[in-house]
Amino acid sequence: MRLNGRHKIIPYLFIAPWIVGFLGLTAFPAGSSLFMSTFDWSVVGNRKFVGLGNYTKMFGDNVFYLAMANTAKYALILVPLSIILSLGLALLLMSNVRGIGFFKTAFYVPTLLTGVALAIVWGWVLSDRGVLNFFIETLGGKQVHWLTDPRAALWGVVLTTFFGQGAQMLIFLSALKNVPSELYDAAKIDGAGPARRFSRITLPMIGPAITFNTIISLIAAFQEITVVLNLTGGGPDKATYFYSLFVYENAFVRGNLGYASANAWVMLVAVLGLSVMFIRLSRRWSYYEV
């Protein structure tokens, strides 16, 4: 259908709410933060233009490297674990058993919990006298100081955030359902066992979903703040001091909004770079119908 005259504007009106929202709530704040990053901009007081000063300051700040390293470590542990868990659950949900709807709901429910609620509940679970240590000690193990031992705290945060994989599970489930059954039938006839069918058919066919979920998990790992803020406060001894906390602290504890904006832009570039790299790499093992 061809639109003429003043009717040409109609399609733009349909997308206008999104455009307005994007410009007002994403593009403008992002542009402002880029602008702020070139200033010594405190919560109160005068602002002074410093050009790239905040960026050069950051690369001389040891805490920046510590926060980056902690976040990278957390992402390296959490992302593969969350992919394995969500894919495993999706595979379980593919099986034709009674009451599958109940399991779908049960696996999805943890996703609905907010970070603050998760942190409070897991704070009880992980405390020295918490449920987890009770089980560990009952089984003959030694108490783990999940929240106070710098060597254990990162694992405490991983445990807390690990179970909220419902959305990823659904994406995998949808991808698995789209794999044509003829491929499995043909492979069976050719004598391929379950492991071979999984590695040679399932994984390549759901490759785009793996890529998507990996990138989403990566972004979530870099943005993780609610749980650490409420569970460990970045401690003990900065063992869970993630990059988002570094940005938050510079902005709202130290009151240096310019420096925090520069921190945020570096995080954006880092996550963008990693995502592009992963998308390119994923083409080697994923099957795209294009």
Add this chain to the structure above:
Amino acid sequence: MLKKSLALIAVVALTASLAACSSSPGGSTAKIELRFATADSGPGAVQLQSVVDAYNASQQHVVIKMEAYGTAFDQKMSSQIGSGTVPDLIKNWNFATYNSILAPLNTYIDGLPDKSDFFETLFNYATMDGKIYGFPTGYSTRAIYYNTDLAKKAGLTPKANWTSDDYLEWVTKIGNLGNNVMGGDQLTNPDPYAFESFLFSNGGEWLNDAGKPVVNSPQNIEVINFLHSVAYGPNTKSMVNKHPASEDLSKVFMAGDLGTFEFGKWFTQTFTDNKTPYGILPMFSFNGKVPKSVVHASFVTVSKKTSHMQEALDFITWMSSPANVKKAAAYDLPVRKSVSDELGLTKDPINKPFLDMLQNSVDTKSSMLKNQKWPDFSADIAATLESIFSNENVDIPHELDALQTKLESL
């Protein structure tokens, strides 16, 4: 025709609604509205809202709108400062960060006929460079909670004046009772502001009166060494509950598993309601010095850009009247001496130690009020304290020397 009729109806409706907004029934003028921001949430916000509601009910021409920001207080204040929409009244204590947007209240306070009825120390905690930026509404000092049953079992008798050696004895004897009972408590991430109480009690401090860092002073090293040795020393290591601030230690205490811990007044009501057997002791002293405490006070402050200064001051006057100070005393300690006396707090064994600590601390000033860069200093001090109290093996003088160098470079 239909379109024209609809347009006419819309115009009439809009005009009517605007007219409704601009006047109230009876033709009286609109009330003056003041915004009142607070970081309170939960019961604290409910209590403050009831104060505001009572004030609004007593007023003909003024209405206070309370905005409870909770933990997002600093974020919301930052954005409002940036956009020039700072609330008229702000419940606040962080003068190092916000003093430049607040109106000094010296003239108002000096003009109060009953100024001497307010604890003078509280005004010190709102003073930077001689300017008083806030009016106190409630406060607490810090003291030591102890479980009376455990103390009795361990054969310990509370003393009004006790020392760090006495505290060590308490931790050890209560810890030796067994059954996983812990003698003392140590935060792995102490708050630098609150922690300064221990330093004051040994003549130490984070910043000197000139606002320069003195974090590696011998007095500070001695205090931190002592507390670290209580938490990790071979004799008491297993007797001290080590935990981050996110963990609710009141539950451990109410369960009867903890002998002593240092805190403000805020748990007293909970423990009393819960019938927890507890008592309060003052802070312990070091080397025979007078034990002291920082003061946690909340203040009402006024934005220097408010166009309703007189109405804001009227609200403060109303809020600080003896009757309203008395009402607010359920949670915090009352800011008026007469109300403290009237409520018998100066004799009550639970509240007296907190009042004594205020008396002892009349000449102290928190480091927060000594330098505008306190937010930066505080973050770095907090990181060092956490590094010390999260690790068993740590060279404390070395850590404090490194901190001193870092703070001097800021």
